[in-house]
Amino acid sequence: MIEALGLGKRYGDFTAVQDLSFCVRPGEVLGLVGPNGAGKTTSLRCLAGIIPATAGTVRIAGHDIALDPVAAKRALAFFPDEPRLFDYLTVRQHLAFVARIYGVDRHEEIAAPLLDELEIADKADELPGELSRGMRQKLAIACGLLHHPRVMFFDEPLTGLDPLGIRRMKDSILKRARDGAAIVLSSHLLHLLEEVCSHVLILKCGRKLAAGTLPDVVAQFSAGETDVSLEDVFIRATGGSER
Numbered sequence: 001m002i003e004a005l006g007l008g009k010r011y012g013d014f015t016a017v018q019d020l021s022f023c024v025r026p027g028e029v030l031g032l033v034g035p036n037g038a039g040k041t042t043s044l045r046c047l048a049g050i051i052p053a054t055a056g057t058v059r060i061a062g063h064d065i066a067l068d069p070v071a072a073k074r075a076l077a078f079f080p081d082e083p084r085l086f087d088y089l090t091v092r093q094h095l096a097f098v099a100r101i102y103g104v105d106r107h108e109e110i111a112a113p114l115l116d117e118l119e120i121a122d123k124a125d126e127l128p129g130e131l132s133r134g135m136r137q138k139l140a141i142a143c144g145l146l147h148h149p150r151v152m153f154f155d156e157p158l159t160g161l162d163p164l165g166i167r168r169m170k171d172s173i174l175k176r177a178r179d180g181a182a183i184v185l186s187s188h189l190l191h192l193l194e195e196v197c198s199h200v201l202i203l204k205c206g207r208k209l210a211a212g213t214l215p216d217v218v219a220q221f222s223a224g225e226t227d228v229s230l231e232d233v234f235i236r237a238t239g240g241s242e243r
Helices: 040-047 069-074 091-102 107-117 133-145 163-178 190-196 214-220 230-238
Strands: 002-011 014-024 029-033 055-060 076-079 151-155 182-186 199-204 207-213
Touching: 002 040, 014 040, 014 055, 014 182, 014 199, 014 207, 029 040, 029 163, 029 190, 029 230, 040 055, 040 151, 040 182, 055 069, 069 076, 076 133, 091 107, 091 133, 107 133, 133 163, 151 163, 163 182, 163 190, 182 190, 190 230, 199 214, 199 230, 207 214, 207 230, 214 230
Parallel strands: 029 182, 029 199, 076 151, 151 182
Antiparallel strands: 002 014, 002 055, 199 207
């Protein structure tokens, strides 16, 4: 469902991502982790077709995102860490606008349960400036889910959410995976990734350090120890010092 082969991105002489290959199948949630500047957001933006890759191939639901970008982007949703919203459209109008772009018929029937699930139904006639940071994030997610994407990219999706909102967002991500979506989730909240991810990919300086199922990657860096957390794995893999 998501396939990257030899993905690379350069900015002049600086290489942000180099020779990155992996795949995410339907029903899998891949946790993308790495220190600041590892290339996580750049990778996600290349995968979603927001910025062009310098090298390699990306396929989304079987479509090459460079050769057939419209078909690929119809199959995906990208959720950035900072919601991009229109100042003068209400919550309801945002959803209507997105529905027109994606050709979603009778979108009200889809939007209503989404607003209920994300707990913003009572904000349907408010503008983004009247919403909290967490509510704006929920609106962006509702807009992205409206066309039933088969592929989802989340870049720090829990920013601004309260503890209950975080719990419900995790449940929402897992529900989409159970329904067959292929999901990539980038977050520094490693306990979140342990709860929702089936696979993990560790980056450093734009290069892949480790990839595989969560148990396999943990075992790779456990040195025979038990009860090794993803935080322990992250520190050992990226060369950080243990406290």
